Amino acid sequence: MAPKSFSFPGILPAFLAFSFLFLLLARPTIGGHDYHDALRKSILFFEGQRSGRLPPDQRVKWRRDSALHDGSTAGVDLTGGYYDAGDNVKFGFPMAFTTTLLAWSIIDFGRNMGPELKNAVKAVKWSTDYLLKATAKPGVVYVQVGDAFSDHSCWERPEDMDTLRTVYKIDTAHPGSDVAGETAAALAAASIVFRSRDPAYSRMLLNRAVKVFNFADKHRGAYSSSLHSAVCPFYCDVNGYQDELLWGAAWLHKASRKRVFREYIVKNEVVLRAGDTINEFGWDNKHAGINVLISKEVLMGKAEYFESFKQNADGFICSLLPGISHPQVQYSPGGLIFKAGGSNMQHVTSLSFLLLAYSNYLSHANKVVPCGERSASPAFLKQLAKRQVDYILGDNPLGMSYMVGYGARFPLRIHHRGSSLPSVETHPDRIGCKAGSGYYLSPNPNPNLLVGAVVGGPNVSDAFPDSRPYFQESEPTTYINAPLVGVLAYFSTHP
Numbered sequence: 001m002a003p004k005s006f007s008f009p010g011i012l013p014a015f016l017a018f019s020f021l022f023l024l025l026a027r028p029t030i031g032g033h034d035y036h037d038a039l040r041k042s043i044l045f046f047e048g049q050r051s052g053r054l055p056p057d058q059r060v061k062w063r064r065d066s067a068l069h070d071g072s073t074a075g076v077d078l079t080g081g082y083y084d085a086g087d088n089v090k091f092g093f094p095m096a097f098t099t100t101l102l103a104w105s106i107i108d109f110g111r112n113m114g115p116e117l118k119n120a121v122k123a124v125k126w127s128t129d130y131l132l133k134a135t136a137k138p139g140v141v142y143v144q145v146g147d148a149f150s151d152h153s154c155w156e157r158p159e160d161m162d163t164l165r166t167v168y169k170i171d172t173a174h175p176g177s178d179v180a181g182e183t184a185a186a187l188a189a190a191s192i193v194f195r196s197r198d199p200a201y202s203r204m205l206l207n208r209a210v211k212v213f214n215f216a217d218k219h220r221g222a223y224s225s226s227l228h229s230a231v232c233p234f235y236c237d238v239n240g241y242q243d244e245l246l247w248g249a250a251w252l253h254k255a256s257r258k259r260v261f262r263e264y265i266v267k268n269e270v271v272l273r274a275g276d277t278i279n280e281f282g283w284d285n286k287h288a289g290i291n292v293l294i295s296k297e298v299l300m301g302k303a304e305y306f307e308s309f310k311q312n313a314d315g316f317i318c319s320l321l322p323g324i325s326h327p328q329v330q331y332s333p334g335g336l337i338f339k340a341g342g343s344n345m346q347h348v349t350s351l352s353f354l355l356l357a358y359s360n361y362l363s364h365a366n367k368v369v370p371c372g373e374r375s376a377s378p379a380f381l382k383q384l385a386k387r388q389v390d391y392i393l394g395d396n397p398l399g400m401s402y403m404v405g406y407g408a409r410f411p412l413r414i415h416h417r418g419s420s421l422p423s424v425e426t427h428p429d430r431i432g433c434k435a436g437s438g439y440y441l442s443p444n445p446n447p448n449l450l451v452g453a454v455v456g457g458p459n460v461s462d463a464f465p466d467s468r469p470y471f472q473e474s475e476p477t478t479y480i481n482a483p484l485v486g487v488l489a490y491f492s493t494h495p
Helices: 014-025 035-048 092-112 114-134 148-152 177-193 199-218 242-256 259-268 287-299 304-320 345-365 378-393 437-441 478-493
Strands: 140-145 167-171 369-371 374-376
Touching: 035 114, 035 478, 092 114, 092 140, 092 177, 092 345, 092 478, 114 140, 114 177, 114 199, 114 478, 140 177, 177 199, 177 242, 199 242, 242 259, 242 287, 259 304, 287 304, 287 345, 304 345, 304 369, 345 378, 345 478, 378 478
Parallel strands: none
Antiparallel strands: 140 167, 369 374
16 A cells, blocks of 8 residues: 655645644744845855965954964965864864765755855865865875864964974874765865865865775774773774774765765775664764765666665655654654754754755655655655754744754854954953853853854743853854755755
């Protein structure tokens, strides 16, 4: 018997009725959103996270040059790149994932970005320029700049930074297939972005991606083992490095169309556990992303040998649906996807991106997702993704936007050093390591708006403490915003 569809016309089945009531009636309505404005601000956020020498067209004016000697202790130039969140450390693992998702946003939704496309491309290049520096030496990837313990003991502007800028690397004797695999994915995905815009740069990115991937595959191991004291507990890869190898191969296959990467994926699908923890997607776990990315070829009728990846992707989609979702996926009373752990919005934005991307692939193939006796249509998946975006932008029990600078009410005391301390322009004198503590503990709003920053967000009960010490709720990250860029781009032209 054919499965019943979530878009079934006429009298709604009980489960469908529950789903739509959950998604639509439980939310407060504040009117339509300006998705293009939110898109513009979500991209602008990355300029506030820049490290290094800022360019003449820098739009976040309260920031200044910072960390201009990064890498010097190791005899290399590691200036540039992004600070991952509210601190002043450059963590290579989440930076690479951020880059991959920014690139994927442009690849799938760049046509919806309008005049913001050029700014999104700049955001990618700011990161890839750094990743090229970090991978310039064969057999080595520089994966972190800054001692996180030293950094986190201070509350100071990046422009004043005097904490240890220790350089950490992986090499043949100290492998890190996870961070190297993600770096290869980022470079490969970005090569697609620049293929027609800057062919020489695109070739450089792709060639480097191949070399970094081969290094990751030949010298297998987790960087959390090689560099445990430096990267844990901050960006420990608790999920293992196997998914990053498949993820890197998937992007290299997409970017190069070389048979060797297709064969690698097919050969290693089971060995590298493509079907594991399918309801996860983020800087640590790529499983759902791998399966959605590869499934596009199956849905386009080009790659029957990848059929099992589509089955995994279907399983991922079913694991998110309200009413039948995986036990690890909850929904708050207000309708927000919630997963245990810190910084929940990273799950909301990354899972929403996959819902939307997969819905587009299904639409082009005129397919639905079978979920037992029901099925989920592309339109339903878009509705679910849109519900998450609208929640972020203010359709929630608190009537608060969780994007700084968007809407009438948004977080004012975000956990972010540069935003919470006076700017160099208003306070030219240095603010020392411990001198910033008063600003950290102050009940006053941050003096500098980090426009476009999306914070970790409310808890499972939709409660949100607008307070810096509650970092899991109030800290923004680059990997929250990166997938949101693509989702906002789509809804800016399909409101």
